[in-house]
Amino acid sequence: MTFESLARRHPASGATAVTIGGRQVHLLDRARIYACGITPYDVTHLGxxxxxVWVDILRRVLRVLGVEPIVCRNVTDVDDVLLTASRQAGIAYEHFAAFQEFRFAGDMAALGVRAPDFEPRAHSYIDPVIRLAAALLETGTAYARAGSVYFRGRGVMTRTGLNESDALRIAAEYGGRPDDPAKEDPLDVAVWQAAEPGHPAWDSPWGPGRPGWHAECVAMSGSVFGVGVDFHAGGADLRFPHHAYHARITEAFSGVTPYARAWLHVGTVLVDGRKMAKSAGNLVLVDELLSSYPAAVVRLALIDRPWNESWEYTRAALDLAAVRLEQLHRAAGRPIETRSSEVERIRLLLADELNVSGALDLAVETGGRAARMLVAALGLA
Known part of the structure; x- marks a missing residue:
């Protein structure tokens, strides 16, 4: 894409716009960003x-463009995976979650990721989930059975373009219980899950139980931002079922579509061709990396690429990032005059799909104020 076409899409004067995932989002003075946060049951890995880090980059780019970002990043501290991990550790789940969240916050701070403006925790949103379930029952988009409330999810699969066998397989992998005999349809999901032995439970009009995963995020994002957001961010692996159900449940509740104006589905980090995950035994831990590489090098290794593409982690990627960072810092130190047009070209690149690599190439070539602006904008000081 030429700089002339970039300028047409993102004019320096008039409307401020950011393009994410092919969607151009025009903004006024603020932008609402909901980031799917952690389930605090394990250490933070590079995935x-x-x-x-990409959410942090979006946040910083918006500020460069004169828009104030408001970030909400939730904590899913009511979850079956968390309960299992806490039992294995022999620690009460709420204490276990708090400890893991503390470790995560330390890793994020070390990477230069700014704390979110809002950080709701699922256990504090039980009442909003109950109100959500009651509203969905009134509209007929959910039904109550055997102490649970289920959202009718057949249409969610249709919107994603998945076939039924793939949708059911993925739903099962993410704890969606498609084989639950109480459901009318295996693709329905629990907004409110009836109590089970050994699980935390709260009172509700349908009996004791706990909130469903998707409903937790709907309640938290809706309570903070209202019926919609400008950007919803999360890993590409959460596109289905979590993000798809989140959007559809919110829209069914509010009657407003679309829930999100744009989606930041960050590409998956791979090791030896497999998704980085505890189950695969291929985790690269953030705290271990930071003992060998500066935080700015790790940040740059993560963002010097298209945000929505999967990529293979290697030590060579970190070494290349160290070289690129050195080039940027040297360019920033060059005592030359930088034309305002060159700074604006970097802004345009960042506004178009968060093109960090293109902005970095231009900053290294240009040097001076343009490079210094990029160092600050990307948190690479």
Missing amino acids: HAATF
């Missing part, structure tokens, strides 16, 4: 970090 987690990629998502939250």
